Amino acid sequence: MAQETKNSILIIGGGLLGLSLAYEFSRNNFKVLVLSKNRNESAGFVAAGMLATHAEGLEDELLKFGQESQNLIPKWIKNIEQDSNIKCGLKKCGIVVPFKNKEDLEEFPTYEYGKYLNHKDLQTEINGMNSIWKHGLLFEQDGQIDNRRQLMRALERACSLHGVEFQEGSEVENLTFEKNKITGATVVCATGEIKKINCEKAIICSGAWSKKIFNKIPVFPVKGQMLSIQGPTNFLKRVIFGPKTYLVPRDDGLIIVGATVEKDSKFNQGNTPNGIKQLQEGIRSLLPEAINWPQMEHWWGFRPCTPDLKPIIGKSKIKNLFIATGHYRNGVLFSAITSDLLLKIIQNKNLKKIEKSFLEKFSIDRFEI
Ligand SMILES: Cc1cc2nc3c(=O)[nH]c(=O)nc-3n(C[C@H](O)[C@H](O)[C@H](O)COP(=O)(O)OP(=O)(O)OC[C@H]3O[C@@H](n4cnc5c(N)ncnc54)[C@H](O)[C@@H]3O)c2cc1C
Known part of the structure; x- marks a missing residue:
């Protein structure tokens, strides 16, 4: 045969x-x-x-x-x-994008797909959200995978x-x-x-x-530095996607904090003091109390970018x-x-x-x- x-x-x-x-x-x-x-x-x-x-x-x-x-x-x-x-941690947890003023919110390219949150809604939606953020868009259709x-x-x-x-x-x-x-x-x-x-x-x-x-x-590399902090389980339920920093909560309370966007990094390895500082400032600007949560890991990598x-x-x-x-x-x-x-x-x-x-x-x- x-x-x-x-x-x-x-x-x-x-x-x-x-x-x-x-x-x-x-x-x-x-x-x-x-x-x-x-x-x-x-x-x-x-x-x-x-x-x-x-x-x-x-x-x-x-x-x-x-x-x-x-x-x-x-x-x-x-x-x-x-x-x-093996479970992959797929969750349609929703992502909140905060804004300081309404003009920026209305100009956001996917504005029409989001649910508008006023200052009070934002505080209700995100436990511990810094009050400098006055408006938000909630994208319930977005989510995460534990890659x-x-x-x-x-x-x-x-x-x-x-x-x-x-x-x-x-x-x-x-x-x-x-x-x-x-x-x-x-x-x-x-x-x-x-x-x-x-x-x-x-x-x-x-x-x-x-x-x-x-x-x-x-294709060229765009370096990104990241770190993680351990928060209380279920404290943060949605991803917060700030202008320079995002916080991604996993089920066990681990929060992934990202990321720098370094266009001229070439393939330079390692985390840098400036990179870590930027992420910490980002945490403080979004969720102030999280700055005291234990830091678990930090790492970096290269995004494949085209012109x-x-x-x-x-x-x-x-x-x-x-x-x-x-x-x-x-x-x-x-x-x-x-x-x-x-x-x-x-x-x-x-x-x-x-x-x-x-x-x-x-x-x-x-x-x-
Ligand atoms: C900081 C950061 C945060 C990100 N966050 C998100 C996110 O939240 N959501 C999202 O959707 N995406 C995110 N991304 C983007 C996503 O990770 C990348 O787009 C994706 O991993 C690219 O996959 P890839 O297979 O092309 O490259 P990679 O996953 O980098 O894999 C490329 C592989 O090719 C191998 N290789 C290279 N050269 C050779 C060779 N000569 N011979 C054999 N093997 C070779 C390398 O060793 C490497 O293992 C993020 C990326 C970074 C860096």
Whole structure:
């Protein structure tokens, strides 16, 4: 009897997008190999996990993209949780955006999607809110996932159970091509050994490092520093999304405090005194009493940013090479829709009008290089 050969796919980068893609392809019967330089540096382990389509004030196609992804997320998470047996901490907890004056509130890009809160409502909605904030918008449809402690682990486990092969500590140095097709990659392993890997098809999802692999991808790192504090359980129920700082409460009272936005950081490692100070000032300005709660951890990471702040998703000019990167501040939010779209393109599925429009808007062709 002839043996069935599975379609195979090479995924370059084992961060949030790499894992989401590996999961999607493996559960749809692809043979998946993930090459991962260093899982621990992935922004997937750094992010606050907010699903903040409206609270971020996304506009135009990014707003639609976020809304569509938010529609897919409950089913996506349910599948991951069932396959991995790990809960991912998905919560439609609502996000409050505070304002000092009404003009700013009315100019907020997603104003029409929020519920108006006056000063008193704001105090009722957020226990301990600093009274300098006079107005607020509550986006009940927004929420969070516990990416750092749960989602990433759940994805890794679900991928392994679906047969995904991981080569951790494997850095792709360059790609090999023949007649406008990618044939494979040269990889430096953790041991220093250099290997050639062949592939039928590949997806570059190497986050902020993607340009180093394929220099036509105009992605650069934007550093973010974060810390966490331990609050009383159930004190803060909604996310507060201030102008420079946000507070994201997990179920056990842990509050994720983020984040600096450092555009010229390059890949400079580490937390800095200024970064930590900015976060502490942010806590004080939003929830003064929380400044005395114990600090638990601090960490940093690199958002993959593009010149127009939009992701790059879909085909490249190389026939069998695909791209999924540049998700900047919203990779957790956009993972579900990105992996769904990539699977559809590679399987040559019919796309809905809105999906085609996303792929046009987020194509790498928009950058003339
Ligand atoms: C401080 C901060 C807060 C954030 N908060 C949120 C949030 O609240 N909500 C939200 O939706 N998003 C948030 N994000 C954004 C989100 O984390 C990113 O958009 C997302 O993680 C990007 O996923 P990725 O897979 O493209 O990159 P990553 O998760 O960074 O993964 C890239 C992986 O590729 C690997 N790699 C790189 N080069 C190579 C190579 N040559 N060979 C092999 N592997 C390679 C790296 O080692 C890394 O593990 C935040 C990001 C930061 C930094």
